[in-house]
Amino acid sequence: MKIYISADIEGVTGVTHWDETEKPEEDHKKFAHQMTLEVKAACEGAINAGADEIWVKDAHDSGRNIDHNLLPKNTKLIRGWSGHMYSMVQELDETFDALMFIGYHSAGGTNTNPLSHTMNTNIDYIKLNGEYLSEFLLHSHIATYLGVPAVFLSGDLGLCDEVKKFNRSIITIPVKEGRGNSTINIHPQLALELIKDGVEESLKKDFSLYEMELPREFNLEIKYNQHSEALRAMNYAGVDQIDSKRISFKTKDLMEVVRAIRFLL
Incomplete structure (x- = not known):
């Protein structure tokens, strides 16, 4: 069984402030370690299930x-950014049996994580078909x-x-x-136990239960923090301006949505 894990940090237990997420900051090392341990727990659960x-x-x-x-020997780690439009799931393809998300967080525009955002902290939010779009x-x-x-x-919890x-x-x-600019966190060791057990359980279920259908049409809306960014976005073919900070893009092809987000942020 071949498994793909995409890992972020703003949804890792304990992470509350931007200083804890940025590599040059002193606080980052501690929480990057917890991020590693949560990924390790997911790997161990997957191995127990046959990965x-x-x-x-x-x-x-x-x-x-x-x-x-700190990860098991049967893992391959993708570091850095290639520029591929799949971004946080770079190299994902049809050969994988399942996808998992570790440390993920609420979408930009929501109030359920003090670090809520979608792909880029320089925008207010992204909506897809009228709903806030999360990275998940x-x-x-x-x-x-x-x-x-x-x-x-x-x-x-908001994203869950x-x-x-x-x-x-x-x-x-x-x-x-998340509660305002605070977070209420479970114990780091408990998080590892729950993630390990949850991953194992997820891989032992009937995979047909996970099937989802894509929308037939996609209406993408982006609200920028700066009006100049909305004006710049008008250079992308198919973009319409809603107001001084909001643009829209409509298509029936998901890959056109993915491509547009790559270039509009």
């Missing part, structure tokens, strides 16, 4: 947060397009609740809850 090949994308900021030495939903749509089921997610709206069969482990 013999695991690919991990370090999908936070520099893409250089995870200590590969964007990349699980890519997986659906490729025929790879998303089976597991750990992160903040969102995941259940799309498919209640996906196993979710909320390790924290």
